[in-house]
Structure formats: C-alpha cells, structure tokens
Amino acid sequence: MKKKKTVVIGFVGTKLDNYRGRSRWDKWRPSIALTQHQDLGIARFELLYSGPFESLVEQVAADIGSVSPDTQVVPHALALRDAWDFEEVYGALFDFAKRYPFDPDNEDYWIHITTGTHVVQICMFLMTEARFFPGRLVQTSPPRSPGSGTTGSYALIDLDLSRYDQIAQRFSREQMEGVAFLKSGIATRNADFNTMIDEIERVAIRSRSPMLLMGPTGAGKSFLARRVYELKKARHQVQGRFVELNCATLHGDGAASTLFGHIKGAFTGAASDRPGLLRSAHKGLLFLDEIGELGPDEQAMLLKAIEDKRFLPVGSDNEVQSDFQLIAGTNRDLSADVVAGRFREDLYARINLWTYALPSLRDRAEDIEPNLDYLLAQFGEEQGHMVRFNREARVRYMRFARSPEALWTGNFRDLWASVTRMATLAQSGRINEAIVGDEVARLQRLWRPYAGRGSPETAGLEALMGHEAASRLDLFDAVQLEAVVKVCRQSKSLSDAGRTLFGVSREAKNKPNDADRLKKYLARFKLDWEQVSAI
Template structure:
C-alpha cells in the first residue's frame, strides 16, 4: 500500500519567515524549518499570503525551501485579504480557499500550520480545521532551545478529534456529571423522567443564553432550580452579574412596571429619586421571574422588547437603558391556554418557550421522597449543629405514609421541608421516634383534608368566618355572593389567581387589570382579608 503524501497548508509569516542575506540562515524561520526535519518529508507546501506586497518574500521562501528540501513542491496562493486582523475578511477568504481546494484525504495527509500569520489567521485556521473544512491535523512548530544553523526546532501534531483522547472524553463526561449533581444539590434522585430532564437542563445551561421556562405546581422547586442554574453558570465563568429573583404575583398596579424596569425621578407621585429596576440589576446576570403569567399585558410587551433588544424605557424616561440578562421564567399555569384566553401575549410566549421544562410535583416522584428526606435532614443538622436521625421503625412508618397514593403533598417540597423541620425540632435527643412521626402524619392529613374541603362541595359557614352577629346582618343576596367568592378563594393558589377567575369577563375591558386589588377591596367591605377567608391564621 502506497504511503500517503504529506501536504502542509500554512500562512506566510511576514515577520517570522523574513530574513535577508546569508544571515537569514542563522534565524529560525517556521515555514522553512518545517521542511528541514530529516525524519519527515513534506511533499507539498501550500503557502497562503495576503497581497502582492509580499511577492518578493514568497519568492525568497520558495527558493529557500527548494534549497533545503528539493522533494518539497511549494505552491503559493494570494488570498484577497485586505486586513489580516479582520476576522470576517480572513475567515471568508480561507473559507473560499477551502471550498475550492481539491482535497484528497485518501491519498494525502494535511497538516495545517498555525505558527505563522496574525492571531486572527491562526484562530480561523483552527476553527476551520475543527469544523473539518480543512480535513487534517494542526501542526505547531517551535524554535530550538539553542539557536544553531540548520537546527529546525521541533513540531507537534494536534488531532482535534477529541473522541480519540480517552482522558479528555472522560474529563468532559465527569464535568457534565458534576454539573448535573450540582443542579440536584447532590441529591441522588431516582425518578428517571426527572433525571433525564436535569441532564438536558445541564447541557442547555452550559451552552445556551436563551430564555428558559420552568413549569410546575407551587413548591415543585422552580426557584431553587433557577438559582442552581445561575450558580452553575457562574462557576463556569459564563455569567458575571447577580441572581435576581421576583415573584410576579407580588406586583400590583402601576408599581409593577417601576419594579421591573425602573423609573426616573418625578415619573409619578412618590417617585422622589431614580430607581434602576430589577432588569438593570440583573445586567450580566440571571433574572428569574416566577409566576410570569401574573404580569399585565403592558409589562409583558415591555419585557419582550427587553429580552429581544436588551434595552427598554424606564417609567417616565425619554432615553432607553440597556441590560444584557438571561431570563428564566416560572409558572404554575398552562401559558398556552392563557394565550388563547387573551391573558398572555403570544409573541412573549413564543420567545420564552424555546426551552420549556415541567417539574413534576412530589406526589408524582414518590421514589424521590427518601433521598430528599435525607438531604433535608442533613441540611437541618448543618444549620443547627444538631445531628438528627430517624429510628428504624419511625423511618419505615413515615416512608409508608409519604409514598401512599393518597398522600397528596399539596405544597410539594415545601410541605416536605416543613415536615422535616417539625420532625427534627420535636426529636428526642436527636432521634425521631414513632410518636413524633404519628403526630406529623396526623398534622399533614388535617392540612391536606382542609385543602380539599372546597372541592368536596362543603358549605361555607359565614358565622364561623366573620362572627354570628355580622353574618346575621347580611342580606341573602350578599351572603350567597360572599359564600361563592370565598369558595373560589379557597380553591385558588393566591389572591391574583382567585381575582382572575372572579373577574374573567370584566378584566378584559381594563387596560391594566388588577384583579387582586379588586378582590381585596370586595372582602374589605365585610371586614375580611385573604388569610381570614382561607383560614390561614
């Protein structure tokens, strides 16, 4: 079998390859030196250069290579490069050269010489070899440690096929596994679907700056995961700014735009000074907007512009400001349905829906309750300095209850975290006993039963909520209406959720609907508030 020919593709070194008179042989010149190695014959040298002003140097290099390596055939190529430091100009010229060059990998080995040329030329040569436009290996040459006439120095071949380097492949695999473990806080979760989702989120977090949408019920861990994504990117030096976390359900009326986008002094009554807003605070960082569906349509339009153009107008300002942030949005709603109902902008939904992940509730991940239980106990011990553990019977009893299909875990990981805190606090000498577990099980059952009462159709006892005297003073019309309103409140996650259901028709006619405020004022007519009607006190 005939050996392959070795072909070098390299750029003329306008400084390194230069030299005059006999003294030039005392200087190390990379292109000439590459053809001087006795153990390697270069069959052909494709010498690239930019501009006719280097014609004389090309002729000199060609003559010198011919004198030290008669076997080497040198072919020069003048490329249309006007500025060797202009990335677009250099890359375009090299791309055109590669597309027109008659590569024959079956018969020839290609060495891409990256020692000469401007740094931009070297980077472009690297990129085109990595992308296989140049189907070869990089070659890096180095001068001899001690300068001597005829000493060509050394050369090293670099193969960019990383699959051939087991240690590098293992390192990347290990780093990815570490990233996944970091996102899960080291919790050895067992749910296959959840683990697959975290695997993908790790890859997306490292490679993409596009918005991410986390869906799932309250307490499923959306805010926690968003913060871990931020910390992972920061550890990889991919993000420099702050982590800004906002629950959009806490925004009300005109203050929503000011909180997000800032305002200038005098923009409205009470605006005594400039306010930067959270979007600017998140510059070069990550902004997590939980319950993004709670934003008004005006704020949604402003947010879309900020995501796409990285600039926006603070409230009352005539001049735009800039902020380059990455967005992670969270919601416990089906935003597709919200779009169809006209409550969420279709263009904003399309923009944040590139990477969408639905976090399952704890009841859908029963196999993950035990590792999370151990994690929360370890966390409690670290925070309090007290080591707390279950005894064997208590652990088995709690796990039997926790994994029952009837165990609703309405608050998801918030319920589990609260349960662990109570269990650990009531533990006896650091041991969680059967009695402590039994009382916690009764507490959780009562809590979940109360949560389910409205759905079971139980009547609302106004006397129990507002007192017998106040209840008897209500007209039947007001009493029936108030009972219906309280039922909706108890079926909803928060005041905004309830208000949106109660005012679904009339809110469409308002430019800036504030459903939570309307509901708050309605309840206040009866000296009631959200906590009282939902019996949260």
C-alpha cells in the same frame, strides 16, 4: 468597541524555557518567544510553576520584561508534587481556576499548551474546553529553519469537539458533576425527572436563551433556577447577580418601575432614580416566577428587553441596556392563557424555547426518601447536630408519605416543613414513632380542606386531564370545569352543550355561536369536545 487585553496562562517550561547565560538568546524558548511577536501585544502572562523553579521563573520574567516591557508577568506557585499525576494536576488547575478573577468582558485568555508535561497539556485542554478556563488554546512552534530567528510561530486552536470524539468522552464526568450539582447531590430516583435534569444541565452550559420552568407551587422552580445560575457562574458564563422576583407580588403602576426602573419625577413619590431589577441582573440571571401574572404593558416591555437587551425606564426618553439571561417560572398553562388572550403570543414564543415541567412531589413518590435524607442533613448543618429517625419511625413515616393519604399540596415546601418540625422536636437527635404519629396527624389536619379533590367529579377531572394539570387548577376553575364537563357528557353535540351552557347570554347576541364559545373555553384547559364527551 473597546479592545480586550490579551492574557496568557501557561506553565514555565522547565526544559524548553530553561537556558542560562548569553547563549540563551540563541535558543527558542516558547514562553519568551510568545511575547516577541510584533503583531501581538500581551498585557499579562500568568506563569504557573511547581517545585523548586523560582530562579527559572525569575529569569523568564526578566527576559520577557526585556523583550516586551508592557507585559506584566505574574508567577503562581501550584501545590503540585507530581506533574505526571493526572488527578493531582487536574485538581491543582481546578483550584487555580476557582480562585482566579477571570474577567471575560475585558480580557481574552490564551491558554498556552506547549510547555509542561503531557499530562499538564491534556489537563489544560480539558479545563479550557469545559470552560473552567474561559479562553482559547494557543500553541507555539520553533522556527522552521536555522537563521530565521528565535521567535517561531503561534496558532490559536478552535475547540470543535466533533473532531475530538475520544477526548469528548472525558467530559462525561464533568456533566455528571453538573447534573449532581443541579440536584444538590440528592440521589433522585424518578426516571423522567433525572432525564429532564440531564438536559437542563446541557442547556444551561451551552445556551443563553430563555428557559421556562412549569410546575405547581413548591415544586422547586426557584431552587432549580438558582442552581442553574450557580452552575453557569462556576463555568464563568455569568458575572452578574442572581435576581429573583415573584410577579404575583407586582401591583398597579409600581410593576413597571420594579422591573424596568424609573427616573426621578416619573410619578408622584419618585424622589430619585431607580435602576429596576432588569438592570440589576446585567451580566447575570433574572428569574421571574409566576410570569403569567404580568400585565399586558409589562409583557410588551419585557419582550423588547429580551430581544434587544434595551428598554425604557418609566418616565425616561433614553433607553438603557441590560444583558441578562431569563428563566421564567409559572404554575399556569401559558398556552391556554395565550388562547384566552391573557398572555402575549410573541412573548410566549420567545420564552418557550426550553420548557420543562417540574412534576409535583406526589408524582415523584420514589424521590421522597432521598429528599428526606437531604433535608435532615441540611437541618443538621444549620443547627450543628445530626438528627436521625428510629428504624420503626422511619418506616411509618415513609409508609404514610407515599400513600394516597399524603396529598403534599405544597409539594417540597410541605416536606421541608414536616422534616423541620420533626427534627426540632427530636430529643437527643432521634425522631421516634410518637413524633412521627403526631406529625402524620398534623399533616392530615392541614390537608383536610383539600380532601374534596378525591370526590367523583374531581377524580373525573384527573382522569381527563392528568393529576398534574388538575392539581394546578384553582378551586373556582375546577368546580366550573366539572359542571361544564357534566353538561357535555349529557348533551348530543357540541352545539347542544353550548346552547345549554349559554342559554341566557345567547339571547343578547344577534348571531350566537354557542359551539365556538364552548370550544374556546375547553381550549383554555387543553381539552376538546371528543375528550370531554367520551364516557
């Protein structure tokens, strides 16, 4: 394995490093002393400073060059007026971290906290623990006794927050900022959703294990996956790309090639090598939406790629590597698909460590208004002019948006389309009641085909399964399940209902087990006999 280069990041010591003349070599100067250790090779020293200390920095750089010629000293002047102002110091270091080209795969970063004001040292600690500086702290100490040289000693500090409870409290603000980032600054009001995002923020920062986002189409799975990636990238936890694929678009032999790549000549039309999306996501994040649509072969190959970070491109005998993090999305009940044999149990177990169910827009009615404001602001940024509602128009739109008439079948996609239409038609940047009235009528027409979901039978399904699960059913499955539930409620027992439902096909079986067939069918929808037979 290739050895990483050691890179030190630290402030020049305006007092401890600031000795001039030949006598300076008789003094312990922490920045220079760190490079004098025989067992330590420092490839680069990023020397931070502020104020009129250019000559001191030049002297320190020259002295480091004389004792450690292989160490490159790179000065960085920070726009810092008061090194004792906590907010100013933290802001300057935060800006430095954002623009610095960290390369954790090839470099180890040591954050020197011996020099600088106490505020500087605290902020260096905070930045490192929060992973804005992806490295370890290093603390240097002077020689213990006279005559033992000027090198002194150094120690690497392991940041174990369980030992620093008081300091750990300082990071609550960082977490709040991370949560707000995942929500794009939208002041969501749904308590369950906010609790879920709080946990996702912690998991995103602390774990590289797969994550599974469940929810209906348009609930925001893709948007949230990208925000998780951007949050991790800001903390230097991923260096690669965000790669997204809807697995429902994969068909036939091209599915494996799209995901895992192929070599030239692997099949007809393979005129050149293709890396595949898994390799494109190396060191980054791969989002596979509608993962339940993958075929059995692709599921098996994906499981190996997740566990071993290795796989075979189509037509190749040589494995390739890709170290990616996976987020999967689905609008299906994968546990039911496992029971039905449509999805691999081992793959489901592997991606089911962190599973989150994103609620539909109808289940987050209190969040419609803050999302409305966000979408209007976004439209204004894109078009270069602000758009707002008249007071009466806003009241009318929100009354409809939160009413039972508003089905929001496409969830946030429907809301985005609605806002875009109204904002586009608004004259002088004002959405009036006439525009809202036309938009309400348009939405009612768009949702008319779904009005049947309010039928007594479907209402019964919603009461049985909950609105969220019932809304994810295809019309075919919903109609079939409604008929099955009706038979169950008219039957005396599970076996009696099975004989009625499978009255024709059971004649072709030597040992028909109608009760078991019905039991497995109900399990696909996470239902059992006691639930469906209750009136």
